[in-house]
Amino acid sequence: MGALSHLRVLDLSRVLAGPWAGQILADLGAEVIKVERPGNGDDTRAWGPPFLRDANGESTGEAAYYLSANRNKQSVTIDFTKPEGQRLVRELAAKSDIVIENFKVGGLEAYGLDYASLSALNPELIYCSITGFGQTGPYAKRAGYDFMIQGLGGLMSLTGRPEGEEGAGPVKVGVALTDILTGLYSAVAILAALAHRQHDGGGQHIDMALLDVQVACLANQAMNYLTTGVAPQRLGNAHPNIVPYQDFPTADGDFILTVGNDSQFRKFAAVAGRAEWADDPRFSTNKLRVANRRELVPLIRQATVFKTTAEWVAQLEAVGVPCGPINDLAQVFADPQVRARGLALELPHVLAGLAPQVASPIRLSRTPVEYRNAPPLLGEHTGEVLERVLGLDAKAVGALRELGVL
Numbered sequence: 001m002g003a004l005s006h007l008r009v010l011d012l013s014r015v016l017a018g019p020w021a022g023q024i025l026a027d028l029g030a031e032v033i034k035v036e037r038p039g040n041g042d043d044t045r046a047w048g049p050p051f052l053r054d055a056n057g058e059s060t061g062e063a064a065y066y067l068s069a070n071r072n073k074q075s076v077t078i079d080f081t082k083p084e085g086q087r088l089v090r091e092l093a094a095k096s097d098i099v100i101e102n103f104k105v106g107g108l109e110a111y112g113l114d115y116a117s118l119s120a121l122n123p124e125l126i127y128c129s130i131t132g133f134g135q136t137g138p139y140a141k142r143a144g145y146d147f148m149i150q151g152l153g154g155l156m157s158l159t160g161r162p163e164g165e166e167g168a169g170p171v172k173v174g175v176a177l178t179d180i181l182t183g184l185y186s187a188v189a190i191l192a193a194l195a196h197r198q199h200d201g202g203g204q205h206i207d208m209a210l211l212d213v214q215v216a217c218l219a220n221q222a223m224n225y226l227t228t229g230v231a232p233q234r235l236g237n238a239h240p241n242i243v244p245y246q247d248f249p250t251a252d253g254d255f256i257l258t259v260g261n262d263s264q265f266r267k268f269a270a271v272a273g274r275a276e277w278a279d280d281p282r283f284s285t286n287k288l289r290v291a292n293r294r295e296l297v298p299l300i301r302q303a304t305v306f307k308t309t310a311e312w313v314a315q316l317e318a319v320g321v322p323c324g325p326i327n328d329l330a331q332v333f334a335d336p337q338v339r340a341r342g343l344a345l346e347l348p349h350v351l352a353g354l355a356p357q358v359a360s361p362i363r364l365s366r367t368p369v370e371y372r373n374a375p376p377l378l379g380e381h382t383g384e385v386l387e388r389v390l391g392l393d394a395k396a397v398g399a400l401r402e403l404g405v406l
Helices: 017-027 083-094 115-121 146-152 177-200 210-216 219-228 262-271 275-279 286-291 293-304 309-318 329-334 336-340 382-390 394-402
Strands: 008-011 031-036 051-053 059-063 073-077 098-101 126-131 204-209 245-250 253-258 323-325 344-349 353-358
Touching (some): 008 017, 017 126, 017 177, 083 115, 083 382, 098 177, 126 177, 146 177, 146 210, 245 293, 245 309, 253 293, 262 275, 262 286, 309 323, 382 394
Parallel strands (some): 008 098, 098 126, 126 204
Antiparallel strands (some): 245 253, 253 323, 344 353
């Protein structure tokens, strides 16, 4: 039994941040009922190609994007723009522990599915709202998307080649990182609310905003600004506070060198055949190396091109200097450590036979993550959930289908 197997989650969210939070809870054992629009479902079901293929190589119509965030859930289609649909969702919420939604501020109030309405039915309910800008403030009514928030929230001012270099300019992160981080923070907030409910009783409303999460996750760069009043600039792959901590060319490509302290720098210098660097008054401490990076980095680049990536990795790992290759995703999933950790897996799928998945990184010794089912087809569990959770019989479910509610 998973750590959260005693909980039921009603997931009204779509796209990524909300579904990601729901998938984390589902992996930990919670029953997650994903409510989707009849006929269309989650927007990401259509966000392809690529689409999952069956054994004959034919498209199943299941988008890879959708498959990334909806494992272990049950899909129920309900049109809650109709009174009967609203009633069904309210009844499901009354029998749930958690609701996750990412509609615009006030968007669910017209349907009686906002926190005030549902908490009146279920005072123990934990209701997590995820929006671009939060429930308050001058931007609260605006829609917010990951790419836009990466720009507005400062991340893109830090990502990309430095000014003056070829190809300079702001660059977004290659995955929807703000959405993912918001999903993670939302899961943490939900677990905190559950802990409070267990000890003191009562549910609560969680207000999560992509912008808040993005700014919070600026981490050391935010503090670099707040402590100096000077906005950090793009440094490409270099680090603002540590040198050398970036990519360097090798005889057959590039590798990453991440020297975290002066002892590691001394070891690196010895392996590079430049032991004198460790005692050079320009480079002997990290503070000096940061101040003199323009002198040091070109010297390192001149040295690293004489060995292959594999040679650098082997020789530096042998003396405890962190480093590594720059892998594409084919190389990532072929990596022996990734294989040993089981980070790629397959789950039975109705249309494809098997659907690939990326494993959860959470490793619990007593209540491990469970992989119960692949991301569901649209409405795959509608009848079963309404019968099991709400006690509707097949005739009642059929009547609702005829009315277009399901």
